[in-house]
Amino acid sequence: MSQRTPLGKVRGLGSAKDGTDHFWKQRVTGVANLILVCWMFVVLAKIAGADLQTVKSTLARPQNAIAIVLLMLSASMHMRLGMQVIIEDYVHSEGRKVLLLMANTFFCIVVALTSVFAILKLSLGA
Amino acid sequence: MASAKPAVKRPLSPHLSIYRFQINMVMSILHRITGTANYFGTAFVAAWLMSAATGSKHYETANALLTHPIGMLLVFGYSWSVIHHMVGGVRHLIWDTGRGFSIANVNALSWLTIVLSLTLTVLVWVVGLISRGAIVL
Numbered sequence: 001m002s003q004r005t006p007l008g009k010v011r012g013l014g015s016a017k018d019g020t021d022h023f024w025k026q027r028v029t030g031v032a033n034l035i036l037v038c039w040m041f042v043v044l045a046k047i048a049g050a051d052l053q054t055v056k057s058t059l060a061r062p063q064n065a066i067a068i069v070l071l072m073l074s075a076s077m078h079m080r081l082g083m084q085v086i087i088e089d090y091v092h093s094e095g096r097k098v099l100l101l102m103a104n105t106f107f108c109i110v111v112a113l114t115s116v117f118a119i120l121k122l123s124l125g126a
Numbered sequence: 127m128a129s130a131k132p133a134v135k136r137p138l139s140p141h142l143s144i145y146r147f148q149i150n151m152v153m154s155i156l157h158r159i160t161g162t163a164n165y166f167g168t169a170f171v172a173a174w175l176m177s178a179a180t181g182s183k184h185y186e187t188a189n190a191l192l193t194h195p196i197g198m199l200l201v202f203g204y205s206w207s208v209i210h211h212m213v214g215g216v217r218h219l220i221w222d223t224g225r226g227f228s229i230a231n232v233n234a235l236s237w238l239t240i241v242l243s244l245t246l247t248v249l250v251w252v253v254g255l256i257s258r259g260a261i262v263l
Contacts, residue, residue: 027222030215037212041205045254048201049193052185055178072172079165086158111172118175125179 022081029078036071043067060123068119076112080104149236153214156240160211167204205250210243 002009013019047058058064083104091097145151177188191197217235220226226235255261 027219030219034212034215037208041250041254045250045257048254049189052178052182055185059175059178068175072168075168079161079168082161083165086162107169111169114172115175118172118179121179122175 022084026078026081029074029081032074033071033078036067036074039067040071056122059119062123065119065123069116072112072115072119076108079111080108083108148233149240150232153217153236153239157211157214157218160207160214163204163207164211167207170204202247202251206243206247209247209250210239213239213243213246 011019043058043064047055059068084101087097087100087104091100174188174192177184192201217226217239220235226232252261256263
């Protein structure tokens with residue numbers, strides 16, 4: 001006999017109240033990363049170690065700039081979800097866990113926005 | 127009455143040490159390790175992008191680090207880590223559809239993951255270096 005309320009069954013979100021949200025976002029960002037990382041490998045193979053002018057002009061091209069911005073947004077979301085699971089698996093003290101989960105969020109946002117800022121500066125700035 | 131003294135030596139549930147080596151457990155832990163490496167590696171990608179955006183002095187420093195043998199080794203390792211995690215991710219996407227769960231398929235997919243990730247990494251570097259003229263065939 002199920003103890004669940006009819007409303008709980010309809011919502012289907014479980015005790016954590018977000019259902020398959022984490023799982024699904026991990027998949028969607030994963031597939032996005034798959035496509036965008038392949039693109040970036042092609043770009044980076046061309047310009048890794050090259051002089052600054054070549055790197056700048058290549059990264060500033062709209063198709064590359066947009067791809068990198070998309071990749072850094074998608075990758076940072078993927079990273080945050082993945083590291084969240086690792087922290088939840090291995091850190092059992094409540095205080096440390098909450099602090100690390102916050103640090104995880106901060107890290108991912110800083111990495112994403114730093115990259116986006118750099119790309120926008122390269123493409124739009126002087 | 128609650129007592130802390132263990133009166134009887136009770137059997138413990140099986141722990142890590144009793145499992146024999148299986149390729150899928152290695153791929154499972156490698157997926158997590160490469161994911162963590164990618165996590166921190168992305169910060170270096172962000173730093174590299176910033177160095178290119180903030181002028182030649184910073185970029186020269188970044189480039190000197192990247193073209194140093196140790197730097198190149200780390201970049202090579204990072205590229206493998208990203209590719210391995212990507213190939214492993216595709217394996218997970220296959221499993222997400224409910225396919226590939228027989229023991230034979232799990233083992234085959236796990237071996238395929240490591241073989242493909244190593245092959246693709248070498249391929250990316252060889253093609254990259256050839257296209258840059260660093261290797262002449």
